[in-house]
Amino acid sequence: MNPIEIEQLKQRLQLQRQEILQFLNRVEREMYSIDDHSPQDSADQCVASVSKESLFERTSQQRTMLRLIQAALRRIQGGSFGMCATCGEVIKDRRLLALPWAQFCLRCQEVQEFQEATQGDVRPHSDTHVPPATAETWRRAG
């Protein structure tokens, strides 16, 4: 990726950062306004907590995005942009254009995702959380 392309990506990232910051500011104001109008009955309270929860969910996604963008901007500034943080190889242009905040080359990303997927709960997934013995007893009883 040449310096001009990196500069273009930088501008894209800065714009996106700006948008996220504006979004977060707006949400923060919304949160405050929910607090201000303290609800009178339990129904209102419920609505307030639900909307707060969804706001929180939305902001946490945006905050993650913001961190990734800021890290990418730092890498651009530090001259390490476009290099895999794990193996140091150059990340493909196509990947960077699609995901300017990508820190790893595709190969390292896949290795990492595989590790994350296998690190979690390794027990086989079941629809019911009933141990087999108990389920069997129930079937016999029913």
Ligand SMILES: [Zn+2]
């Ligand atoms: Zn790599």
